[in-house]
Amino acid sequence: MPFITPDNGSLTVFNLFDTVDRAGQKTLLDTMEGIIKGANYPGWRSSTLHGGLDKPCAANYIQWRSLDDLQERYEGENFQHNTVPYFKELTTTVHLLKTEVIATHLHPSLERIEISPQRDDFTVIVIMGVEPGNQATLVDLFAKPDSSMQDVPGYRSNSILRGLDGxxxxxxxxxxxxxxxxxxxxxxxxxxxxxxxxxxxQARPLLTSRSSNTYEVVFARSASDQPSAEQSAGGR
Incomplete structure (x- = not known):
């Protein structure tokens, strides 16, 4: 299953989708789950699909080996001419956010941060807009450990990711x-x-915008979950 860590060298991409209603959300999640089940793209490491709770939407937390691998996938003919138009029909808005994990904070009871449907996490994703000149300052503020969080009832973890667009x-x-x-x-x-x-x-005046939504993880798969070539051949 996927894990969040700042030292694994992954490019992390958030694909965020809004839908008109819950029926549209279900169709979107079913479609995305099917795509993730068949994922075998060069450089793809993992995908974790989240269903929106407060509003009908979805978030896909994707780990890639590099930006080049991501671009190869998204600039491909099939993705541009088939996948993109189809998702435009299913959604009202689509956002692709390229990031890198800068810091992780977790409760002492956890050894690492796992994102999996086998867990029962209540997940919150907050997107904070900032002027490029202030991004490093904002990252530093949120990246500092806060020992008081370990005493907050129900807290499990939080990860700070820097947007590559700045x-x-x-x-x-x-x-x-x-x-x-x-x-x-x-x-x-x-x-x-x-x-x-x-x-x-200190952080509040640096923000140019703030948006958030709550989620539950509904499906996850890593490249390491793929069957070997021998297993695949035997299953044909």
Missing amino acids: DFVVNYAQWESREAYETFHNLPEDERPAHTRAMRA
């Missing part, structure tokens, strides 16, 4: 439940630790 930062977070996340998210500012308030005060 104008956004992503916070990918896992929680035990919606209740745990909302309790933390809605905590009055004066009840947060002093160092957390200071960090948030």
Whole structure:
């Protein structure tokens, strides 16, 4: 199953899709799951499909070996002439965000960050817009460890990813439940630790936009899950 770590050298891509309604979301998720099951593209490492909870949408967290591998896939004739038009029919908006993992923070009870449908994580993806000149500062602020988080009920992990285009930062977070996340998210500012308030005060003026949604992981597959050539031949 896929794992999030800043030292595996992967290019991480977020494919974000909005749909009109839940029926459209189901069709989109079924279609994407079928594509992931058959994925064998050069340089592709993993895909983790998320279904939107607060609104009908989907997010695909994809790990690639390199930007060149990603471009080879997305510039291919089949993708441009078949996949792209089909997804435009299924969705209202599509965003492709190229990122790299800068830092990961996790509860002491976890050894590493796994993203899998076998887990029951309540996932939150936050996209923070920033002027390119301020991106490094914003990344540094969120990348610093915050020991107080290990005492927050229901907190599991969060990962900070830098947008390669230079104008956004992503916070990918896992929680035990919606209740745990909302309790933390809605905590009055004066009840947060002093160092957390200071960090948030520094970060807030740097943001040019902020959007978020909540998800559950519905399907995941890694390149290492693929059958060997011998197994594939035997299954034909």
